[in-house]
Amino acid sequence: MNIRAKLFSFLIFLSVCFSSFAQDQDLLKLVDNEKPKKEYVDYAFKSSRVIMGHSMEMIRPGVMDFRILHRFGNVNQGGYQFFGLDQATMRMGFDFGITKNLMVGIGRGTNKKEFDGFLKYRIIHQSKGPGSLPFSLLAVAGSTMQTLKWADTSRKNFLTSRLAFYGQLIVGSKITEGFTLQFAPTILHRNLVSTEKDPSDLYAVGIGARIRLSRRVSFNIDYFYRINQNLDDGTHNPLSVGFDIETGGHVFQLHFTNAIGMNERAFLTESTNNWQKGDIQFGFNLSRTFQLTKKKH
Amino acid sequence: MKKLILYPSIILLSFSLVHAQDKFYTKTAKVFFKCTKPSSPEKIEGTNKSITCVLDTKTGNIQFAVLMKGFEFDRALMQEHFNENYVESDKFPKADFKGQIINNTDINYTKDGNYTAKVKGTLQIHGEAKNVETTGMLVIKNGKPGINASFQVQLSDYKISIPSLVSDKISNTVDIVIEGNLDPLK
Numbered sequence: 001m002n003i004r005a006k007l008f009s010f011l012i013f014l015s016v017c018f019s020s021f022a023q024d025q026d027l028l029k030l031v032d033n034e035k036p037k038k039e040y041v042d043y044a045f046k047s048s049r050v051i052m053g054h055s056m057e058m059i060r061p062g063v064m065d066f067r068i069l070h071r072f073g074n075v076n077q078g079g080y081q082f083f084g085l086d087q088a089t090m091r092m093g094f095d096f097g098i099t100k101n102l103m104v105g106i107g108r109g110t111n112k113k114e115f116d117g118f119l120k121y122r123i124i125h126q127s128k129g130p131g132s133l134p135f136s137l138l139a140v141a142g143s144t145m146q147t148l149k150w151a152d153t154s155r156k157n158f159l160t161s162r163l164a165f166y167g168q169l170i171v172g173s174k175i176t177e178g179f180t181l182q183f184a185p186t187i188l189h190r191n192l193v194s195t196e197k198d199p200s201d202l203y204a205v206g207i208g209a210r211i212r213l214s215r216r217v218s219f220n221i222d223y224f225y226r227i228n229q230n231l232d233d234g235t236h237n238p239l240s241v242g243f244d245i246e247t248g249g250h251v252f253q254l255h256f257t258n259a260i261g262m263n264e265r266a267f268l269t270e271s272t273n274n275w276q277k278g279d280i281q282f283g284f285n286l287s288r289t290f291q292l293t294k295k296k297h
Numbered sequence: 298m299k300k301l302i303l304y305p306s307i308i309l310l311s312f313s314l315v316h317a318q319d320k321f322y323t324k325t326a327k328v329f330f331k332c333t334k335p336s337s338p339e340k341i342e343g344t345n346k347s348i349t350c351v352l353d354t355k356t357g358n359i360q361f362a363v364l365m366k367g368f369e370f371d372r373a374l375m376q377e378h379f380n381e382n383y384v385e386s387d388k389f390p391k392a393d394f395k396g397q398i399i400n401n402t403d404i405n406y407t408k409d410g411n412y413t414a415k416v417k418g419t420l421q422i423h424g425e426a427k428n429v430e431t432t433g434m435l436v437i438k439n440g441k442p443g444i445n446a447s448f449q450v451q452l453s454d455y456k457i458s459i460p461s462l463v464s465d466k467i468s469n470t471v472d473i474v475i476e477g478n479l480d481p482l483k
Contacts, residue, residue: 027351027360060373291372
């Protein structure tokens with residue numbers, strides 16, 4: 001036998017060896033030929049709101065989120081007012097998931113008998129894997145309408161005076177499983193403002209964060225810094241801190257806040273309470289989702 | 298000289314051909330699970346239609362891989378809770394089963410028909426591995442095997458805990474049904 005023939009017999013021997021090896025091999029590796037896929041990152045927040053403001057999270061298509069928001073009176077009023085629990089304002093709202101990236105919502109708050117509605121669209125969905133982007137980008141457009149009886153009956157009152165509009169971009173990232181951070185540049189336009197010093201177009205930046213404490217509990221912070229507010233109007237930047245607690249079908253958002261109103265116009269322009277003085281309120285948001293359409297399997 | 302090259306090559310080739318007919322696979326096997334308690338008003342169940350399964354008919358080795366995020370539920374919230382609170386699919390993205398058909402010699406893979414297959418192996422879910430054993434059905438049709446099996450696992454064995462608040466809905470015992478049709482692995 002020449003060298004080449006020996007080499008081939010050796011190869012045959014090798015292949016026989018391999019075939020006996022094959023019995024113990026990881027069969028799954030034989031078919032694991034798929035390239036890693038782009039995968040979307042979900043569940044950045046437990047709810048579609050951080051606390052006050054919109055979060056980078058969406059409601060899934062076909063889902064209705066029934067939201068009841070409560071804010072009690074100031075905690076520092078003492079025992080006679082039962083630490084604020086004797087007074088309450090609320091907002092009731094319905095949010096609907098239309099598609100994976102589009103949701104709408106309507107609501108009404110007792111504060112100034114105000115209606116509000118919004119559209120929220122996700123432009124970029126945070127993802128990982130090839131061709132991914134590490135953040136989500138969303139746009140929110142909303143408006144509010146007060147329906148209190150006109151206080152000033154001496155002048156002609158226009159319906160448009162009751163309206164305010166807001167636009168918001170949300171850039172956020174679920175940085176780790178336990179930490180989410182988002183920024184929300186916001187513009188609020190009020191058709192009618194109380195004084196000349198109050199800007200018709202108010203600019204603000206929202207900062208929202210979530211720290212996941214356990215599988216079902218997270219700690220949230222929601223703050224809006226207002227850039228060009230009227231410094232003499234006695235209002236403060238709204239800051240809310242609290243916990244999201246998930247129980248079966250509900251998400252409870254229990255928090256302390258200095259904001260009274262529960263829509264963008266109200267909490268950006270009417271937060272007269274001051275954290276430093278202890279003028280804070282206890283509040284909760286209750287979110288209950290209902291599946292309206294069944295998924296097809 | 299040329300024959301010397303040709304001859305072993307044919308042998309090598311025939312080896313690999315024989316191998317190809319030994320192994321069957323699919324990436325679209327289905328798994329369905331149910332852990333609804335009789336007292337629950339809603340059904341706790343999910344389906345995953347992209348299970349990978351590889352079967353080596355020569356040795357009887359059979360393996361499954363499941364991507365946990367691939368489970369679908371009627372209700373989006375249930376799907377969120379499944380991924381976030383129960384199986385923690387970011388931490389443990391895959392479940393797998395590696396085992397063997399112990400009565401493999403009783404199955405004639407070249408003859409169409411229904412065969413009972415006793416399967417024994419290790420099931421890994423939520424980072425926990427446990428031995429499982431079940432009897433399934435192997436259906437050979439046109440030389441291709443189809444699988445069909447159902448078995449039960451206990452959630453507590455896999456360190457998946459059920460909060461007391463939902464313990465009247467979610468059962469610790471999960472019924473799992475798996476089915477799929479396999480094609481030759483080339």
